[in-house]
Amino acid sequence: MALFRSKQDVFSEDLASQIGESQTLGVQLRRMARRNKLAVASAVFLALLTLAAIFVPILSPYDPVIGDASIRLKPPSAAHWLGTDEMGRDVLTRLLYGARISLAVGVVPTLISMILGVALGVVAGYVGGMTDYILMRLADVMLAFPSLLLAMVIMYTLGGGVLNIFLALALVGWASVARVARSETISLKESEYVQAAKSIGVSGGRIIRRHILPNCLPALIVLFTLNIPSAILSESSLSFLGAGVQLPNSSWGLMVNMGRQFLYNAPWISLAPSAAIMLVVLACNFLGDGLRDALDPHLNNE
């Protein structure tokens, strides 16, 4: 593989398209890094934000909860880059603390819904028959709901809080993953190497683990990066409506909700977290698009 990297672009791309599916993930990712600068910049941005969220107690001199009443509702300045809120707290500091929950809400429920969706989708696609029919009708039903409304109903039953958001968003998200996993499985099931494995008596579980799952992986990675932004947007909408993260915890959506009443005299309080959501969602979308271009075998040949 390393040989192709040292050749000229045209040549290596030609070869790369010839070897098609035998490319390793690493090679595909490196090719994306070379072609798609925006995706790389997005990945760097997300990594930096994550680090900043982890190390904010060291990075920021301000407290996220206790404010200074003498500096209430101050516009952005050198000391407070994004201004202060109604209790005299530094908005940037709160933003970075809020990033912990908002980023976690992007990743954790997406991961749970991926695991759930892949398990059900692969089983439905591989087993077929009645199992497939029932699981897919269930997916149809889940996909019929406007996602925010379903999440609101689940949150109503479970009550607010971060863990319940994880659960609610995972329950809302698995169906679309299951559909993708199912269709990938069905197409892989017909492939010659799976048929060959079957004919020499390899068990169904082993075929799924050794042949189907690894080959679904590229599609699932893309889906994962593209589902993160929708989870972040869902959480922020839920928290914005007051049905999500509860005080004293803070997420970006809740910050927007709290700052909304000061929209006219201190717009930075709610606009800063809104902009943060926008940037993270944009970065995830760019990264997801880049990954799709690099990993999707259907697009590789174009």
Add this chain to the structure above:
Amino acid sequence: MSTLKSIVRRILSAIPVLIGVVLIIYLILHILPGNAILTMMGEHAREEVVQQLSADLGLDKPWYVQFWMYVSGLFTGNMGTSIKYHKPVSELIATYFPVTIKLSVLAALVAWAVGIVCGVVSAMRKDKLADRIGMGFSLLGVSVPVFMTAMVLQYLLAYKLKWFPIQGTKEGFVCYILPAIALGWSSAGSVARLTRSTLLEVMESDYIDTARAKGRSVPGAVVFHALRNAMIPVVTVMAIQISSLLSGAVITETIFSLPGIGRLCVDAISGRDVPLLQGSVIFATALVIAGNLVADCLYSVLDPRIRKEG
């Protein structure tokens, strides 16, 4: 004939989905051991009153009997009585529904207009600056949270410039313009992307070459020949958008204080009004299912290839 048959079959296949929707919402909302009567009457209600009311409302029966009562009620348009407003849920939905419809239709128009224009411009100027701007603008719409667009529009155009009313529906049509832009922009992205990619695909086909050979200009070929076929997948994606439009309507209606279905759901949650929440979510989901059905049928009418396969 075959079109009619496939339409009937699609309508029939939507029924089990609808029943599943009702069942799932019902189960989620009734898993809680919480007592609806206590919510209605307050914590200090007398024991015999609670029991009498439970019997009257059928709450002392097992959940599947209650579920059956609820579903058979749905067939006659009876969705129970709102705890908060003391009115039939169906009556409340009928009052609030027109606002959501106006908002969603206007937002869909915004999404179509922005999405199709961006998509066509991007496709015709592929890989040029206009393509980047068109795609960037629509991607931004998908990425900006609806509440941010709504608040920025409200702050700048309604509060600062006073061009539009800040909230409510008193002034009629103008009240819907800002919410519709905020909501529509978020759906424009997928329309734009799909318009661009299908248009690029269609422009490669033989009949476009024929049209060009007969002397049609490129814009002429796009408008008179390509767009019609490129719109077929776009129609389908618009149906999927109904679902996200309704999700977004919850937020825009809250910000602009529009009395619609989304607002009703938020009220129902804050008022712990289970019958109202159940009714409005089921109604909204039924709308999505109906929208998908219409799109499916339109799809088979618009595309002769699917019509034949039936």
